Structure formats: C-alpha cells, structure tokens
Amino acid sequence: MMGAAMLRSGRRAAFVLAVLLIVWLAGLVWFAHRIPSPDSTVVPPEPTDAVVVLTGGPLRLKAGLELLEAGKAKKLFVSGVSRQVDLSELLRTAQTTRSAVACCVALGYEATDTAGNAAETRLWMEHEGFHSLRLVTASYHMQRSLLEFRRAMPDMTIVPNPVYPDSFKRSNWWAWPGTFALIVTEYQKYLAAAGRAWLLSEASELQQRASG
Numbered sequence: 043m044m045g046a047a048m049l050r051s052g053r054r055a056a057f058v059l060a061v062l063l064i065v066w067l068a069g070l071v072w073f074a075h076r077i078p079s080p081d082s083t084v085v086p087p088e089p090t091d092a093v094v095v096l097t098g099g100p101l102r103l104k105a106g107l108e109l110l111e112a113g114k115a116k117k118l119f120v121s122g123v124s125r126q127v128d129l130s131e132l133l134r135t136a137q138t139t140r141s142a143v144a145c146c147v148a149l150g151y152e153a154t155d156t157a158g159n160a161a162e163t164r165l166w167m168e169h170e171g172f173h174s175l176r177l178v179t180a181s182y183h184m185q186r187s188l189l190e191f192r193r194a195m196p197d198m199t200i201v202p203n204p205v206y207p208d209s210f211k212r213s214n215w216w217a218w219p220g221t222f223a224l225i226v227t228e229y230q231k232y233l234a235a236a237g238r239a240w241l242l243s244e245a246s247e248l249q250q251r252a253s254g
Contacts, residue, residue, distance in 0.1 A: 070225070079212050083204060089114045091115060091172035092170065093115040094120075098122075099207065106118050117147070124151075159187070177191060181212070186231055189232065190235060
C-alpha cells in the first residue's frame with residue numbers, strides 16, 4: 043500500500059518536473075527568438091536627449107560615440123564603469139580619440155549589474171532634466187536591460203539601440219555552445235529580473251491596500 047502511494051507520488055513529481063521543463067524550454071525558445079538581429083531591428087532615427095551605453099565591450103562605446111557625433115543626443119552616459127578607468131582610457135579602449143565629443147560624455151561608477159545600471163541612469167537623467175534616451179547594449183542583453191530600465195524609469199522614453207558582437211551567433215544559436223550558454227544565462231537572469239519586478243509590484247500593491 044505504502045509502496046503504491048510512493049510510486050504515485052513519484053509519478054506526479056516526474057510529471058510536474060516534465061511540465062516545468064517543457065515550459066522552461068518553450069520560454070527559452072521565445073526569449074532567443076526575441077533577441078534583436080540586424081535584419082529585424084529598426085531603430086527610430088529621431089534624436090533623444092541622451093545616449094546611454096552599458097559597459098561590456100568596446101563595440102558598445104564605439105556605437106554610442108558614433109550616435110553622439112551624429113547628433114542623435116545631447117550627451118552620452120556610460121554606466122557601470124570601473125573606478126580605475128577614466129574617459130581617456132575608455133576612448134582608447136574604443137580605439138578612438140574623439141576629443142570633439144569628450145566634453146559631452148559622462149561616466150557612472152556605481153552600477154555593478156543591470157538593475158544598478160538602470161538606477162544609476164535614472165539619477166543621472168533626472169539631474170540632467172532629460173526625458174528620453176537611446177539605450178546601447180549587446181543584442182542578447184537588450185531584453186533584460188529594457189525590463190530593468192522601464193521598471194526604473196516608467197515615465198522616460200527608451201529607444202533600444204542594440205549592437206551585434208561577432209562572437210554571438212544568433213542564427214542556429216543552439217548549435218553554437220558559447221552562444222547557447224550565453225542565451226541560457228541571459229534567459230535565467232531575465233526570469234529572475236521579471237520575478238523580482240513582479241514581487242515588488244505585488245508588495246507595492248499590498249502596501250497601498252493596507253494604507254488605504
């Protein structure tokens with residue numbers, strides 16, 4: 043009797059795990075499909091108040107500087123910079139000496155993750171009196187970045203401006219071990235960020251009900 047009950051419990055647990063795995067895999071495919079590609083991404087040409095670059099490679103900074111030079115924003119903000127790095131070193135990393143725009147570049151040293159990037163950028167945007175930004179980060183990082191930035195700045199206009207590292211193989215991503223691992227990691231972080239946002243929203247709503 044007890045053995046039969048344990049067998050049924052084991053089958054139910056296996057069924058639940060199988061369902062969760064299927065849901066997780068379906069979400070992973072959905073997430074990968076939504077990663078921007080050069081062919082599918084249309085970036086609005088209208089200028090924004092600021093260009094915001096999230097650190098993570100010279101390609102991002104180079105794209106941000108080019109946008110600033112092209113008159114797409116008044117200022118460029120680089121978030122998540124190491125405290126040991128200054129502007130001249132960043133420019134060298136981006137293989138440029140764009141002294142003409144150095145006056146319009148600000149660096150943020152506080153952020154250590156994407157949520158921190160969003161919080162740091164919000165404070166800088168408020169200080170500058172800006173209301174719109176063009177967000178520059180890698181294509182695979184864009185979905186999580188937008189989630190965090192839109193949660194931190196719901197009243198700001200945020201235009202995604204992804205860059206496309208050569209090492210990231212979006213086409214047939216499942217066949218490239220490095221790209222596959224990167225997408226899985228980003229997907230897990232995206233789920234964690236979405237869960238955190240939901241919990242914060244629920245806590246805020248409960249607090250409002252209690253105070254009302």
